[in-house]
Amino acid sequence: MFQVLNEKGEIVNKDAMPDLSDEQLKELMTRMVYTRVLDQRSIALNRQGRLGFYAPTAGQEASQLGSHYALDKEDYILPGYRDVPQLIWHGLPLYQAFLFSRGHFHGNQMPEGVNALSPQIIIGAQYVQAAGVALGLKKRGKKNVAITYTGDGGTSQGDFYEGMNFAAAYKANAIFIVQNNGFAISVPRDKQTAAKTLAQKAVAAGIEGIQVDGMDVLAVYAATKHARERAINGEGPTLIETLTYRYGPHTMAGDDPTRYRTSDLDSEWEKKDPLVRFRTFLENKNLWSEEEENKVIEKAKAEIKDAIKQADKYPKQKVTDLISNMFETLPTNLEEQMEEYKEKESK
Numbered sequence: 001m002f003q004v005l006n007e008k009g010e011i012v013n014k015d016a017m018p019d020l021s022d023e024q025l026k027e028l029m030t031r032m033v034y035t036r037v038l039d040q041r042s043i044a045l046n047r048q049g050r051l052g053f054y055a056p057t058a059g060q061e062a063s064q065l066g067s068h069y070a071l072d073k074e075d076y077i078l079p080g081y082r083d084v085p086q087l088i089w090h091g092l093p094l095y096q097a098f099l100f101s102r103g104h105f106h107g108n109q110m111p112e113g114v115n116a117l118s119p120q121i122i123i124g125a126q127y128v129q130a131a132g133v134a135l136g137l138k139k140r141g142k143k144n145v146a147i148t149y150t151g152d153g154g155t156s157q158g159d160f161y162e163g164m165n166f167a168a169a170y171k172a173n174a175i176f177i178v179q180n181n182g183f184a185i186s187v188p189r190d191k192q193t194a195a196k197t198l199a200q201k202a203v204a205a206g207i208e209g210i211q212v213d214g215m216d217v218l219a220v221y222a223a224t225k226h227a228r229e230r231a232i233n234g235e236g237p238t239l240i241e242t243l244t245y246r247y248g249p250h251t252m253a254g255d256d257p258t259r260y261r262t263s264d265l266d267s268e269w270e271k272k273d274p275l276v277r278f279r280t281f282l283e284n285k286n287l288w289s290e291e292e293e294n295k296v297i298e299k300a301k302a303e304i305k306d307a308i309k310q311a312d313k314y315p316k317q318k319v320t321d322l323i324s325n326m327f328e329t330l331p332t333n334l335e336e337q338m339e340e341y342k343e344k345e346s347k
């Protein structure tokens with residue numbers, strides 16, 4: 001397992017320490033703290049009935065934001081349902097992320113210049129799409145990558161192998177991330193596959209695979225940066241397995257993690273927390289303080305408050321919106337329904 005920063009916030013792999021300025025290190029921490037607040041607020045808003053679908057992210061910040069920080073603004077993200085934080089840091093406005101949660105079509109409309117697809121619910125499907133986007137980038141001679149995310153469970157899906165195999169065969173500009181949080185809803189990792197690691201699934205595809213400490217933001221950053229360099233230099237895709245944990249339930253739809261996880265396992269992982277170890281590291285360098293962290297927390301809370309209000313004010317979704325956003329040219333049956341609903345909605 002590749003690691004730069006251990007649980008105590010000490011550098012254990014000096015040679016692998018990424019070349020980041022003090023400001024960049026602080027930015028990474030800022031993003032992780034902000035995202036932790038966003039997760040707490042999203043859970044609360046969901047319980048108040050103000051959000052719809054929500055997949056908690058706490059515990060996975062280093063995997064999500066460390067990998068994202070290694071990207072260029074022009075790179076494409078093909079996220080899974082838990083990967084809303086990467087979209088936000090890529091430029092998706094918060095109020096749109098909230099609309100996505102509510103199943104509103106505007107939540108899936110990436111603003112101009114935000115190179116991303118909307119979060120995929122079908123497990124593994126984004127791996128196939130990423131292979132296509134990555135090949136497109138290569139054919140156009142772009143020095144950019146398509147990065148995609150799935151979970152440990154996603155690696156048992158056919159699409160996972162197909163996407164990786166295709167991208168590998170064409171040496172497409174792709175980065176495949178597997179956030180291994182140990183469970184596919186309630187199914188533990190050792191019941192999902194006989195493979196010793198998920199990173200080794202890269203071997204059959206003929207690409208590089210690496211297992212990374214997914215609670216170590218510097219390791220995830222360094223591994224993704226390396227994968228990006230390889231991809232844009234025509235050396236093909238990389239599979240990165242990040243070992244991580246989600247503290248919360250699978251989604252807010254009602255699973256109870258105490259039925260499939262022990263509190264011992266929870267506390268074992270909490271000791272590895274990505275924010276705790278990076279905070280210690282930064283404090284030892286005199287780059288971070290409680291005061292600084294509180295500022296980030298207050299900023300996040302204020303922005304979330306504004307964004308949810310903005311989402312509330314956004315025009316409600318109509319049936320005609322769904323029909324008109326599905327096809328460029330409507331099939332006859334939908335043309336009929338369009339007329340029917342235009343009529344109903346006009347009343």
Ligand SMILES: Cc1ncc(C[n+]2csc(CCOP(=O)(O)OP(=O)(O)O)c2C)c(N)n1
Nearest residue numbers: 082121122123151152153154181183184185
């Ligand atoms: C093709 C497909 N099969 C089944 C499901 C139902 N489902 C939703 S999440 C999930 C588990 C995914 O686990 P994992 O890939 O480890 O991701 P995590 O939720 O842990 O981030 C399943 C089976 C689905 N969405 N799509």
Ligand SMILES: [Mg+2]
Nearest residue numbers: 151152183184
């Ligand atoms: Mg999982």
